[in-house]
Amino acid sequence: MATVTDVKVRTGRRGELGLLGLAVAIAVLARGLVDYHAAYLEIDQMLIYAGACTAVALGIHLAIRRWAPYADPVLVPAVLGLNGIGLAMIRRIDFAYAARGRETDFGQIQTMWTLIGIGLAIAVLVIVRDYRVLRRFTYTAGVLGLIGLLLPLVPGLGLQINGARIWISVFGRSLQPGEFAKIAFVIFFAGYLVSNRDTLALAGPKVLGMRFPRPRDMGPLALVWAAAMLVQIYERDLGTSLLLFGIFLSMLYVATERISWVIVGMGMFAVGAVAAGALFSHVGSRYTAWLHALDASVYSSGASEQLVRGLFGMASGGLFGTGLGEGRPDLVPYAESDFIFASLGEELGLTGLMAILTLYVIIVQRAMRTAIGVRHGFGKLLATGLGFAMALQTFIVVGGVTRVIPLTGLTTPFLAYGGSSMLANWIVVGLLLRISDQARRPDEVAA
Amino acid sequence: MNEPIRRLSVVILALFLTLMIAASYIQVAAAGSLNADARNVRTLYREYGTFRGPIVVDGESIVWSKPVDDPFNYQRTYADGPLYAGVTGYYSIVFGRTGIEQTENDLLSGTADKLFWTRLSTLVSGETQRGASVELTLRSQVQKAAADALGDSAGAVVALDPRSGAVLAMVTSPTYDPASLAGHDSSQVNANYQDLLAQTNGPLVNRAIAGDTYAPGSTFKLIVSAAALEAGYSADSELYAPDQLELPDSTKTLSNYGGESCSANERQTLADSLAMSCNTSFANLGMKLGWGVIERKAEEFGWGSQLSIPLAVTPSRLPVNPDDAQTAMASIGQYDDRATPLQMAMVAAGIANDGELMTPYLVDNVRDANLRVVEQSEPKTMSHPMTRADANELTDMMVGVVEDGTGTLAQIPGVKVAGKTGTAETGTGERPHTWFVGFAPADNPVVAVAVLVENGGSTEGEATGGKVAAPIARAVMEAAIAAEGGK
Numbered sequence: 001m002a003t004v005t006d007v008k009v010r011t012g013r014r015g016e017l018g019l020l021g022l023a024v025a026i027a028v029l030a031r032g033l034v035d036y037h038a039a040y041l042e043i044d045q046m047l048i049y050a051g052a053c054t055a056v057a058l059g060i061h062l063a064i065r066r067w068a069p070y071a072d073p074v075l076v077p078a079v080l081g082l083n084g085i086g087l088a089m090i091r092r093i094d095f096a097y098a099a100r101g102r103e104t105d106f107g108q109i110q111t112m113w114t115l116i117g118i119g120l121a122i123a124v125l126v127i128v129r130d131y132r133v134l135r136r137f138t139y140t141a142g143v144l145g146l147i148g149l150l151l152p153l154v155p156g157l158g159l160q161i162n163g164a165r166i167w168i169s170v171f172g173r174s175l176q177p178g179e180f181a182k183i184a185f186v187i188f189f190a191g192y193l194v195s196n197r198d199t200l201a202l203a204g205p206k207v208l209g210m211r212f213p214r215p216r217d218m219g220p221l222a223l224v225w226a227a228a229m230l231v232q233i234y235e236r237d238l239g240t241s242l243l244l245f246g247i248f249l250s251m252l253y254v255a256t257e258r259i260s261w262v263i264v265g266m267g268m269f270a271v272g273a274v275a276a277g278a279l280f281s282h283v284g285s286r287y288t289a290w291l292h293a294l295d296a297s298v299y300s301s302g303a304s305e306q307l308v309r310g311l312f313g314m315a316s317g318g319l320f321g322t323g324l325g326e327g328r329p330d331l332v333p334y335a336e337s338d339f340i341f342a343s344l345g346e347e348l349g350l351t352g353l354m355a356i357l358t359l360y361v362i363i364v365q366r367a368m369r370t371a372i373g374v375r376h377g378f379g380k381l382l383a384t385g386l387g388f389a390m391a392l393q394t395f396i397v398v399g400g401v402t403r404v405i406p407l408t409g410l411t412t413p414f415l416a417y418g419g420s421s422m423l424a425n426w427i428v429v430g431l432l433l434r435i436s437d438q439a440r441r442p443d444e445v446a447a
Numbered sequence: 448m449n450e451p452i453r454r455l456s457v458v459i460l461a462l463f464l465t466l467m468i469a470a471s472y473i474q475v476a477a478a479g480s481l482n483a484d485a486r487n488v489r490t491l492y493r494e495y496g497t498f499r500g501p502i503v504v505d506g507e508s509i510v511w512s513k514p515v516d517d518p519f520n521y522q523r524t525y526a527d528g529p530l531y532a533g534v535t536g537y538y539s540i541v542f543g544r545t546g547i548e549q550t551e552n553d554l555l556s557g558t559a560d561k562l563f564w565t566r567l568s569t570l571v572s573g574e575t576q577r578g579a580s581v582e583l584t585l586r587s588q589v590q591k592a593a594a595d596a597l598g599d600s601a602g603a604v605v606a607l608d609p610r611s612g613a614v615l616a617m618v619t620s621p622t623y624d625p626a627s628l629a630g631h632d633s634s635q636v637n638a639n640y641q642d643l644l645a646q647t648n649g650p651l652v653n654r655a656i657a658g659d660t661y662a663p664g665s666t667f668k669l670i671v672s673a674a675a676l677e678a679g680y681s682a683d684s685e686l687y688a689p690d691q692l693e694l695p696d697s698t699k700t701l702s703n704y705g706g707e708s709c710s711a712n713e714r715q716t717l718a719d720s721l722a723m724s725c726n727t728s729f730a731n732l733g734m735k736l737g738w739g740v741i742e743r744k745a746e747e748f749g750w751g752s753q754l755s756i757p758l759a760v761t762p763s764r765l766p767v768n769p770d771d772a773q774t775a776m777a778s779i780g781q782y783d784d785r786a787t788p789l790q791m792a793m794v795a796a797g798i799a800n801d802g803e804l805m806t807p808y809l810v811d812n813v814r815d816a817n818l819r820v821v822e823q824s825e826p827k828t829m830s831h832p833m834t835r836a837d838a839n840e841l842t843d844m845m846v847g848v849v850e851d852g853t854g855t856l857a858q859i860p861g862v863k864v865a866g867k868t869g870t871a872e873t874g875t876g877e878r879p880h881t882w883f884v885g886f887a888p889a890d891n892p893v894v895a896v897a898v899l900v901e902n903g904g905s906t907e908g909e910a911t912g913g914k915v916a917a918p919i920a921r922a923v924m925e926a927a928i929a930a931e932g933g934k
Contacts, residue, residue, distance in 0.1 A: 099518070100518060250455055253451055253455070254448050254451040254452055254455060255448065257448065257450065257451050294484075299486060308486070311473055311477075311481055312481055312482075312484065312486075312487040312489050313489065314470070314473045314474050315473055315474060315477065315478040315481035315482050315487075316478075316481075316482060316487075316489050316490070316493070317474055318474055318475065318478055319474065319475060328489055328492055328493070328518075331488065331489055331492070345470065345473075345474060349474065350470055350471055350474040350475060353467075353470045353474070354467060354470070357463055357466055357467055357470075360463065361459075361460065361463050364459055365456060365459070365460075368452055368453075368455065368456040368459070371452050372449050372452050372453070377448065380448050380449075380452065381448070384452055384455065387459075388455060388459065391459045391462060391463070392462070394463075394466075395462045395463070395465075395466060398466050399465070399466060399469070402466060402469035402470055402473060403469065403473075404465055404466065404469045
């Protein structure tokens with residue numbers, strides 16, 4: 001006897017609301033501590049901030065209920081938690097600079113970028129009703145990505161800051177087009193790979209018991225490799241180069257299921273990076289500053305001073321940190337942006353860093369879970385690419401600050417001061433919400 | 448495609464695990480060496496950025512931390528900096544610490560183990576950590592009197608309370624202002640420091656305890672006298688006192704100061720020899736006693752001891768295995784005898800305190816930020832170099848020095864003063880170093896003093912201990928007696 005049962009799908013929206021409450025509490029308490037230690041705590045200001053945070057969190061929540069009701073419920077609270085910690089830390093560094101007579105309003109500007117970023121994420125949900133339409137823009141995205149990547153090299157437009165040429169100047173503001181190019185490339189790679197994965201997966205020659213791709217299929221890989229090398233040499237940025245190449249390799253692997261691609265690609269990148277280090281002094285000096293950071297000569301030349309100061313800061317934080325507002329993060333240059341991770345390490349300690357890294361793991365693993373859950377190949381590649389991009393970017397920045405890899409000019413997603421990164425990463429969140437909404441939506445055919 | 452996505456997730460976890468291990472390494476495993484790195488200004492800022500306890504004299508802070516609006520938060524401030532510089536030392540962001548600022552650093556900064564409970568309570572109450580205050584034994588009146596009396600002359604004054612060993616005054620000249628090295632402008636501090644280093648008379652040196660050691664000259668006759676009394680001599684024992692003493696195995700002869708005669712008949716008592724500071728009789732006495740006896744007596748008075756009061760004191764030295772001629776010279780405080788002014792003050796203090804020498808000390812007590820006493824110094828006996836009877840006999844002899852011997856300028860109206868002058872040849876063609884050691888009141892001593900003036904100081908004419916150093920000692924003893932009365 002057949003009966004029609006109406007299976008209620010759990011959307012997790014109520015759980016999301018609870019987690020959002022937690023994220024708002026973290027953001028508000030962190031700011032409270034910062035203001036308290038700066039002797040700036042005013043109760044009505046705090047109430048306004050708490051109210052604003054709650055309103056923003058509720059706003060996203062309602063938007064998700066309206067436009068992506070089945071979206072992953074953990075993603076936004078985790079991102080908002082990170083964002084709140086970042087805002088508090090940047091405000092704290094404003095106070096530290098002010099105490100030394102340097103007036104900055106990084107905190108306010110970053111708050112503005114956060115609001116715009118959240119707006120963009122919601123806009124993505126409203127405009128992109130089905131992520132599959134993005135596939136139509138595969139090549140458009142590829143071109144846009146390339147333009148974004150190369151814009152900083154245009155004379156008169158590009159800006160070289162702190163050694164790296166990854167900024168452009170727009171209306172008197174500096175912008176990192178690479179952050180947006182990253183998203184464009186993920187869309188391009190996903191579209192391209194889903195169409196060509198069968199060819200790329202074809203078996204080629206067997207070397208040392210492993211099946212390698214056919215040489216004639218090497219074209220795309222070689223192209224991306226060349227672009228990555230150009231970025232490293234001419235934009236002087238190992239970070240963007242590594243990120244771009246890493247995203248492509250990971251997506252190529254997922255598309256073709258062939259580990260040999262990864263081996264060939266990593267080999268090419270290693271050879272290219274070593275060659276660039278040997279041939280170009282500015283690339284080489286970055287490697288020296290990394291490998292011999294604590295050497296007296298390298299330190300006194302200034303090459304590793306920022307890195308080492310960051311290490312000093314983290315070391316002084318120890319296991320539990322000095323407490324928000326009680327350390328000296330301002331002793332590290334760019335404490336609010338490139339080195340926000342070191343600033344957080346100093347004041348929140350290893351305990352705080354572990355919590356922050358765990359939040360990243362949660363965000364990225366939710367993206368991966370979405371990739372597994374979504375049915376369409378394009379969606380799988382898109383979610384994988386976006387998730388892995390965030391993971392790799394975090395690894396490159398934090399790894400640079402903790403001396404796992406050479407220091408680069410990328411920004412820590414959601415934490416570091418910087419508009420481009422904030423906007424781009426919230427767009428990524430919007431896209432992931434959209435894909436996860438479709439992945440978790442009950443079978444539409446049945447509806 | 449799901450299998451590679453799962454594998455990629457594992458790779459991502461591995462990446463983050465690497466970051467977690469790196470952060471753990473930096474913040475825990477390598478934290479010690481990173482925090483100790485000399486380039487790490489953060490350690491400096493943290494240490495220099497905390498409220499440091501004051502250094503107190505007579506209940507008033509002479510050194511304290513004043514809140515200021517710069518990255519260090521506090522400015523170390525010195526009242527009467529030059530007056531106390533030899534004792535307090537300086538506290539510099541560029542050159543570190545010296546003096547009490549260095550030896551009592553863990554108490555002043557609040558990191559000492561003794562302050563554990565204080566730290567714990569501030570942790571619970573959420574107050575910021577504050578260092579302990581260190582109260583010195585110095586008496587400001589005595590210290591000022593000593594510095595004023597010494598004036599511009601290079602030299603040192605040490606005054607001790609013979610009953611306890613407490614240091615009442617410790618003055619070294621020339622001096623410097625610690626404030627000039629405690630500023631937060633490192634280039635200015637550096638320039639000031641180079642200026643001080645460039646001065647040839649060494650203002651950064653504490654001559655009282657840690658400068659060059661000086662030949663004690665005739666003040667060393669106190670040690671020979673003490674050894675003689677122990678060996679059975681008395682104040683009235685007659686000594687051989689020729690005008691010229693021929694030194695054995697040597698072509699040289701030894702004469703008295705200024706070629707004077709001590710006696711018409713080449714005989715003189717021990718007491719008169721001391722009062723007139725007769726060289727020939729003491730040189731001969733020294734040879735008769737033998738160097739070993741004198742050496743042991745000097746060591747009982749502190750020669751060769753490593754003292755930290757808590758400032759490190761340079762040990763005073765004696766010649767090693769001198770022959771007879773050298774023994775003769777060493778018995779009148781020349782040859783290889785060397786002493787710090789503190790050592791000579793200890794000689795006076797040991798005699799004054801009935802033959803019981805107390806260990807000198809500078810820190811009276813330490814109180815935590817809540818004014819609870821965490822450390823209180825108790826007087827400690829260092830040695831018993833003399834019997835009470837011998838000490839009293841030597842005291843009477845020293846009173847003779849001041850009443851009608853070489854030390855008359857140390858007389859204080861209404862107070863019996865015991866003392867001994869010294870005029871030590873430096874052998875460099877320069878004017879001699881002049882000494883006075885003594886104590887007062889002789890029958891109930893409250894202060895023992897040693898005064899050293901290098902090369903006769905700024906006085907004109909003949910430089911002797913009796914002329915140059917005795918008046919300074921007198922001023923110091925007067926101030927100490929007045930301070931004792933006012934207690």
